[in-house]
Amino acid sequence: MPETSATPVIPVNKIPQAYQWLAKEPGPKMLLEALSHFGELEAKGPDNNPDITGWAKEIGGSVADVYKADEIPWCGLFMAICAKRAGYDLPKDPLWALNWSTFGTSQPTAMLGDVLTFIRKTNTGAKAGHVSMYVGEDEAAYHVLGGNQSDCVCITRIDKSRLYAIRRAAFKIGQPANVRQVFLNATGKLSNNEA
Secondary structure, three states, X not given: OOOOOOOOOOXXXXXXXXXXXXXXXXXXXHHHHHHOOOXXXXXXXXXXXXXXXXXXXXXXXXXXHHOOOOOOOOHHHHHHHHHHHOOOOOOOOOOOHHHHHHOOEEOOOOOOOOEEEEEEEOOOOOEEEEEXXXXXEOOOEEEEEEEEEOOXXXXXXXXXXXXXXXXXXXXXOOOOOOOOOOEOOOOOOEOOOOO
C-alpha cells in the first residue's frame, strides 16, 4: 500500500530534461518533498536564503541553535527538512551528513528515494561527508538529488567508490511500488566536493 498525503508542488520547469520523469513519480514522500525544492539557491555573499535558514527554525532544537547561515554546509539540513515533512524521525545531529547512515534501515542496493551518504575530502584534506537522495545510477556514479550541491538543490553525479551507506526510510504505510533501481545514461560531470 503506498504512502498517502498531500503531494508537494514540484517546479517541473527547473528540473533538467534528463530528469523530468521524476515529476511523474508517485513517491516516496521524502523524494517528492526534495523535488519541491529543486533549484533552491544558497545566497551569495553575506546574505542568507531565508528559506534555507527557515528550515533550521522549523526543525528546531539544536539544529536551530547551530544553523544560522547558509554558508554552513547544508546537505544534512536539507535531508532533515525532507524527512521531517515526510513524517520521519531524524537521526541524532542531522546536520552531520554521515549521521544519516543511521536513518531508517540499511540496504544492500540503492533504489529510488533512498538516502545515500558519501565520503568527501575537505579543502584541508580532512574526511567529511555528504548526504543526498538516490534518483538513479549509471555504471560509474549515483545520480543524487540533494542540497548544497553546487550551492543549490539539484541532481549531480557522485562516484560510486565514495559511497558510505545506503538507507531506506522505514515506511509507515508500506513501501511505494515505484521504489526500484533506476539505470540512467552517464551525462554530466562527476561531483568532486559538495561543500
